[in-house]
Amino acid sequence: MTQKTILNEAHRALGAKMVDFGGWDMPLNYGSQIEEHHAVRRDAGMFDVSHMTVVDLRGARTREFLRRLLANNIDKLKTSGKALYSCMLNEQGGVIDDLIVYFLSEDFFRVVVNAATRDKDLAWIERQAASFGVEVRERPELAMIAVQGPNARAKVLDLLPAESRARAEKLGKFAAIEGEGPDAMTLFIARTGYTGEDGFEIVVPEAQAVGLWNRLKEAGVAPAGLGARDTLRLEAGMNLYGQDMDETVTPWEANLGWTVSLDEGRDFIGRSVLEQQKAAGDHGVMVGIVMDEKGVLRHGQRVVTANGDGEILSGSFSPTLGKSIAFARVPAGTTGDLQVDIRGKLVPVRIVKYPFVRDGKAIEGI
Amino acid sequence: MQEIPGDLKFMKSHEWARVEDKGTVTCGISDHAQGLLGDLVYVELPSVGDTVKAGNAVAVVESVKAASDVYAPVSGEIVAVNESLPDKPETINEDAFGEGWLFVIKPDNLAEEQAELLDPDAYAELIENEDH
Numbered sequence: 001m002t003q004k005t006i007l008n009e010a011h012r013a014l015g016a017k018m019v020d021f022g023g024w025d026m027p028l029n030y031g032s033q034i035e036e037h038h039a040v041r042r043d044a045g046m047f048d049v050s051h052m053t054v055v056d057l058r059g060a061r062t063r064e065f066l067r068r069l070l071a072n073n074i075d076k077l078k079t080s081g082k083a084l085y086s087c088m089l090n091e092q093g094g095v096i097d098d099l100i101v102y103f104l105s106e107d108f109f110r111v112v113v114n115a116a117t118r119d120k121d122l123a124w125i126e127r128q129a130a131s132f133g134v135e136v137r138e139r140p141e142l143a144m145i146a147v148q149g150p151n152a153r154a155k156v157l158d159l160l161p162a163e164s165r166a167r168a169e170k171l172g173k174f175a176a177i178e179g180e181g182p183d184a185m186t187l188f189i190a191r192t193g194y195t196g197e198d199g200f201e202i203v204v205p206e207a208q209a210v211g212l213w214n215r216l217k218e219a220g221v222a223p224a225g226l227g228a229r230d231t232l233r234l235e236a237g238m239n240l241y242g243q244d245m246d247e248t249v250t251p252w253e254a255n256l257g258w259t260v261s262l263d264e265g266r267d268f269i270g271r272s273v274l275e276q277q278k279a280a281g282d283h284g285v286m287v288g289i290v291m292d293e294k295g296v297l298r299h300g301q302r303v304v305t306a307n308g309d310g311e312i313l314s315g316s317f318s319p320t321l322g323k324s325i326a327f328a329r330v331p332a333g334t335t336g337d338l339q340v341d342i343r344g345k346l347v348p349v350r351i352v353k354y355p356f357v358r359d360g361k362a363i364e365g366i
Numbered sequence: 367m368q369e370i371p372g373d374l375k376f377m378k379s380h381e382w383a384r385v386e387d388k389g390t391v392t393c394g395i396s397d398h399a400q401g402l403l404g405d406l407v408y409v410e411l412p413s414v415g416d417t418v419k420a421g422n423a424v425a426v427v428e429s430v431k432a433a434s435d436v437y438a439p440v441s442g443e444i445v446a447v448n449e450s451l452p453d454k455p456e457t458i459n460e461d462a463f464g465e466g467w468l469f470v471i472k473p474d475n476l477a478e479e480q481a482e483l484l485d486p487d488a489y490a491e492l493i494e495n496e497d498h
Contacts, residue, residue, distance in 0.1 A: 029404060
């Protein structure tokens with residue numbers, strides 16, 4: 001059965017084109033996904049991300065548990081409210097999911113995982129948590145709205161009462177506070193996102209979510225759908241679970257090595273396989289691709305390299321650049337110019353360093 | 367949603383065809399089709415002079431979301447293509463039945479092939495059923 005977020009009616013009232021996304025009925029766009037993309041790059045847009053799964057972890061040994069569960073090192077989080085991006089791996093080093101974990105207190109951490117992977121994530125976390133005596137509690141009664149863009153923070157701050165506003169204004173990147181919103185709502189405000197723009201991701205009780213959405217809309221924040229979210233995160237060089245990595249892919253193969261912490265003496269799940277693969281050095285790698293020809297790179301297209309075939313992972317049209325960009329997985333050692341098989345025609349493409357877009361502008365050389 | 371003009375004929379695959387006074391056939395994709403595709407970003411047109419066969423793919427329209435072949439509603443020779451589309455593919459989103467036309471065919475066998483196409487009411491019924 002298709003699930004609906006508390007904002008479903010609000011999306012429909014705005015004329016959204018709805019699609020099934022991981023079992024959720026979600027807005028693809030509200031008319032033009034390109035206009036929504038530009039609204040986020042140039043001003044402020046908002047996304048209903050209530051389909052994402054908020055999981056609270058409680059218990060005296062929660063930090064110790066997360067040292068084992070996550071490939072990134074939870075001990076990087078020393079201050080309450082700080083957040084960390086990490087992969088959660090299986091014993092083979094494959095990515096079960098990517099997630100954000102927030103340190104709230106020594107016996108309370110909050111994890112946000114993907115919607116489409118909810119069931120297996122919860123099962124895995126519960127299984128691993130048992131021996132640490134950590135309580136795993138999903139919070140389905142919480143909705144989430146991501147407000148993103150160069151003017152996003154200012155527009156959110158204007159809605160907050162003075163005390164919360166002062167604290168939210170001081171919030172550093174990748175950190176969160178609990179505070180009060182308009183109409184005395186209780187909010188969890190995090191300076192995080194999935195667009196490459198500044199902004200907040202706001203967790204709000206379902207009962208107040210429509211109210212917050214409407215307040216943001218009145219403040220001039222443009223509703224944006226999953227279509228724009230996808231092109232924004234791709235331009236920003238951010239992976240999408242299921243497209244760029246899955247349980248058969250290690251972080252090394254998904255260019256997520258920067259999130260793996262091989263700190264001494266920490267026995268996280270999947271570590272031994274990651275170390276072997278790193279030592280062997282013969283694994284595929286993920287690279288950024290730009291196509292100067294007309295056309296659009298798509299998931300699954302064959303990439304022809306001097307070292308053998310690779311494939312397009314996330315591929316789309318970049319509204320900011322006006323041409324197509326993609327991630328591709330290619331054999332180790334691939335450099336230089338490649339070709340992509342687009343409906344039987346070999347089209348030249350370039351490997352580039354990504355992100356493709358930063359602060360609303362194309363990165364030089366792209 | 368744009369109203370479906372009464373002088374158009376349709377393929378089940380959402381191409382429209384309009385028989386002009388001089389006997390040529392102007393072709394495009396329907397407003398319903400552009401709605402399904404979303405923002406169009408790329409159009410690959412046939413060349414003037416190409417010989418095309420009814421039901422064969424002769425053009426490609428790509429949106430951010432997907433690429434879609436466009437089939438020739440009738441057989442004949444391409445006598446014109448909409449040169450403004452490669453630079454402004456969004457014209458199809460804005461005016462699928464008008465400014466967003468794709469190409470013009472000088473038909474070989476119009477009378478017979480035209481009978482295979484759907485009239486506006488039949489097409490409206492088709493997309494109505496697709497929506498449910």
